[in-house]
Amino acid sequence: MKSINARLRTIFINRDSRFQSVIIGILVGICSGLAAVGLNFGLEKFSRFLSRFEGNFYVVLFPLAGITLTVFILKYIIKDFGGHGVPEVIYSISMKGGAIKFRSSFSKLIGSMITISSGGSAGPEAPVVISGAAIGSNIAGYFKTNERIRVAVTGSGAAAAIAAIFNAPITGIIFTLEVILGDWAPQNMLPVAIASVTGTIVSRMLKGNQIPFKHREFNVTLDDIFAAAGLALVIAIISLVFIRMLKLSAGVLEKYFKNAIGKAAVGGLLVGTVTVFLPYVKGEGYEVVRRLLGGNFIVPIGMVIILILMKIFATSVTLGAGGAGGVFAPSLFIGSVSGYFYFQLVTFIFPHANFTGAPLFALVGMAGMLSGALYAPLSGIFLIIEITGGYDSILPLLLVSFLTYTIVKLVERHSIYHHELVQKGFLLRPRTDKRILAEIQPAELLETDLITIYPNMLLKDLVPIIERSRRNYFPVEDPETENFLGLVYLNDIKSYLFNPALLNSIIVEEVMHTDLPIVSLTANMTDILKIFDTTGAWSLPVVEGNKFFGLISKATLLDHYRKELKVETEDL
Amino acid sequence: MEKTKYISAKEVAQALGIPMVTVIRWAHQGKIPCKLKKDGYVFNWEEINDWAGSHDFVPMKKEALDNDSAKDETISLRKAIERGDFIYNLSGCDIYSILKNALEKITLPEGTNKEKVLHELISREEIASTGIGKGIAIPHPRCTLNLKLEKPVIFVIFLERSIDFSAVDGKEVFVLFMMFSPCTEVHLKLLSRLSLCLREESFLSLLKEHAPKEKILIEIQRIETLFDSQRNDSLQ
Incomplete structure (x- = not known):
């Protein structure tokens, strides 16, 4: 029999992505809402407790104790990163497809509760945003959603948290789209809005529907x-x-x-x-x-x-x-x-x-x-x-x-x-040049239909190879170590091919290029494009650990770039 | 409930002309419609087709997926000749009568207008003779016509007596390889295979003695296998 876990998951995995985001949005809204209200509550209790000691000379040491304790807990017990949290959320959305470690869903809550109530000057919003985002990310991970949905759901967690802490659903949505996701794409709206609404409901149920800052009505002149x-x-x-x-x-x-x-x-x-x-x-x-x-x-x-x-x-x-x-x-x-x-x-x-x-x-x-x-x-x-x-x-x-x-x-x-x-x-917003280049991996552009030749081959031996090859480039390998030595361009040797005397006297070693810029399989596209631009080359050999893997050509790269752009710009 | 037909990432990659790594990445990122099954991503053919259309990809053809094996098959001269026929002692005193008589004896797909084929063959000869030397000519139509050919056909025609074909080397022609191909690519490949055979003295002498069909086919087979094995060797 399947476990409840596995069954729950399979119910959602193969459903429509919109359905998925609604269900996940509600879940994320509830959890992030609770986290926000929880922090609020904890802060109130803690601060009230500590305010009893007011007037004593030793309160000067409270922030010292609070911040030190926070650093100790975050760094040595929970082992989470420092910083205020929001940049880390944006980083994960930019670079990691929205993946955030589970521990981030509570680490900053605990840390900020100690820091703020002990008298440190900081706000509880960022911790709540990172908890909400981490909760969203982990719920999305639990349901094995794709990265697009996970990014939206991670943003939803942040939205719900802001919505819950301020009793401000619109602000939750806007803050997420403006700061966290930096993307107003329609597929993000639904989960973000649902989570924001749910988070607000949770907050209102627990704290009541209050407006945090009341004021008299203005007549603006x-x-x-x-x-x-x-x-x-x-x-x-x-x-x-x-x-x-x-x-x-x-x-x-x-x-x-x-x-x-x-x-x-x-x-x-x-x-x-x-x-x-x-x-x-x-x-x-x-x-x-x-x-x-x-x-x-x-x-x-x-x-x-x-x-x-x-x-x-x-x-x-x-x-x-x-x-x-x-x-x-x-x-x-x-x-x-x-x-x-x-x-x-x-x-x-x-x-x-x-x-x-x-x-x-x-x-x-x-x-x-x-x-x-x-x-x-x-x-x-x-x-x-x-x-x-x-x-x-x-x-x-x-x-x-x-x-x-x-x-x-x-x-x-x-x-x-x-x-x-x-x-x-690390800031790669959707549908920007940097983002699209970052998505494309060298392995996706690799052209491998090349015929390897060896340095001591005569030009004559190349003739049948040239006849068969569909490409104008021929990688040269060391016959013993199979290490990459250089490239032969058909263009260079074309004129010798019709000269019987040279055909029998020139060897590959003499016509190969060895001073080529090479690209590794892990290089990023921005750097590769830069090499294309500075060298004027149309094809670059991909070499990893001295072994030849294939060629990357500018034409394929730009063709691929356009396809990536098309896929990136239109929503599903 | 009807079971949806799924295709694999490899098939999607082939149909859209993108690397498989990219298809899998897109699936992972949620950029392409797919389902996550136990052993990886699967794609619904219709969904992918819609998606390809709305994303400006050249829509894929379902047949393209199935027909791949047919494309890969290497062009074989022997098979093309086997599909055609051998004709011995064809009479005729000039190019026109030879081609006319030859056409009468061969069978082309049903509904072919032989008159038109003859016209095409002649007009090709008028541009430049197809006599490629050593007493051999390869008459063929200028375009593929509407022969509804799926595979190439070659007819080997031995003449009763040699005639002047205005061949490149001035020699009189004694045998014709009449070629009909579905496309230029196939035609050129057959031509290069034929020229390969003609380099062999053994093959030429068989032709000169108007050897029987079986002997010639065996010889072609020998030359082609040799060539293919050499090719595979150097590819590896």
Whole structure:
């Protein structure tokens, strides 16, 4: 008798791919939703427990303990990679067909729970996104789906997680398509939407249908909209500071502390020192955001600037030291405080202008920061609409989001999620030249219908071989070792073939080319094309371990490229 | 329920003209419709055909899958002659009458217009003589006509007395190899095999003495087998 496992699997394997994605989407939505709510719940409990000790001098050591513990658990017990998680998800989608290790579905949840509740400055969204994606990837793997579906399902997990943690189904979908998958192909939509809906339902059942950030209704004035343009510039500058600071702190900590635990301890101590003086920058910081939007967060402008800089510093150090968490929540924090800062600035300069108020600017600043730091303008806009339950601020939202995005992109081409992947050549979005070239393997282009010849053959001996061969290239091998020696081009020897005297005197060794660029079976197509371009060759020999495997010709490569492009562009 | 007919990755690869490795990769990535069975991917012929159409691939022909063996068969001169016939002592005093008399004696597929064939043969001779030297001519039509031939046919015709065929070496022709081929490719291959035989003195002398059908066929067989074995040797 078949096991239940095997039976479950066979039910789905041979079904229509759309049916598959619906069923898997629901499953993934439930699991990722639970993970998101679970982390939320755990964070609340943990933070409440630790808040009892507030006021004692030793709380300065909490982040140290938290980050060190996180690094210890992730590195030595679960043995998972570091980093904030989102780039790893994008990497797996780009390069691994969406495959993610199972341990990633819980490692970051545990890590971020410790990091954030102990006072580290980071957000719970990235951990939830990677857990959701890992859950999706593993469910897809369980049902043995093909890679296309697995990629979509991995994205669905991320969508469900975002949807569940913010009670924001549209944001879940948009964030996945914009940041994670980078692809709005129709076949991705269905599983992503289903998972997003399911994740939201799970979250509402367990946490209730609340809007995370309530605010009064706005009546946006024309003055607000003009001011928004200036806000975009401020947010763009702060975004750039944030991006640079994240890179810098990771680099500096990496450089001076080779030991991961030591790095975590030093980072934790720095964060602890900052948070002791400025408890606002602790954790994910949503309390401050909530108060800002409610209009009851009032601090002087100098303090606001310190708050922004310190939050940037604390977040950069927390993540650079190896703490688990993301930049999503810190971005929202920094964005809202920056909005508040800008509001104070403009009311000081234009005391008579008709501005709606600090909450509106804080709100718009949040969306701006998501565009500026994460390069996710659409996600930012939809997130703000969904988490504030209102559409009234849409005009300045649109304006600030896209302006910030454009300005930041002028300076930094790639977001913090992408820049490392791009540097390593790991960001391959669907239907791009790089992606298509990466798909094609040398083995697929190998032309093997060639006749091997030997160096001491006379040209005369070649005549019957040339007669039979369909190709104009003849690989030369050492008769004893069978090692590849070079190539003979028919074109080169054509003129000797009709000269009986030369026919009997020239040997292969004298006419073969030995200084050819060779290609290995594992070479990537981008490099192979480069060789074609630089040498002007039309065919290159593929040699692995001194043995000749075949030829790769430019014509076949481009023919194959076009077929790959056709298959890649049209959906099933 | 009717059982769907599946084809293998190899067959898909052949029909679409892409390497099998690529077909399997596409299946793995979900770019081509397929089913995952215990022993690998299988493909539904109709699904693949639809898919090929919508992705701008040259649609595949089902027959192409089945007919592959026929293509691979090597062209054999002996078989072509066996399909035809041997005619001895054909009378005639010039090219025209010889060809006309020959056509009357041979059998071509049903419904062939012999008049038209004769016209084609003559017009080919007018362009350039098919007398290839050593007393041998190979009359054949310029185009394949509509003979509905599936396989090539050759008629060996010995003349009562040699005639002037305007051959390349000026010698009078005493034997004709009248060739009908389904396509140019086959025609050229037969021609190269014939020229191979004509290089052999033993074969030429058999022709000169108007040897009986069996002897000639055995000789051709000998030469062809020798050639094929040499070819296979050097291929390996």
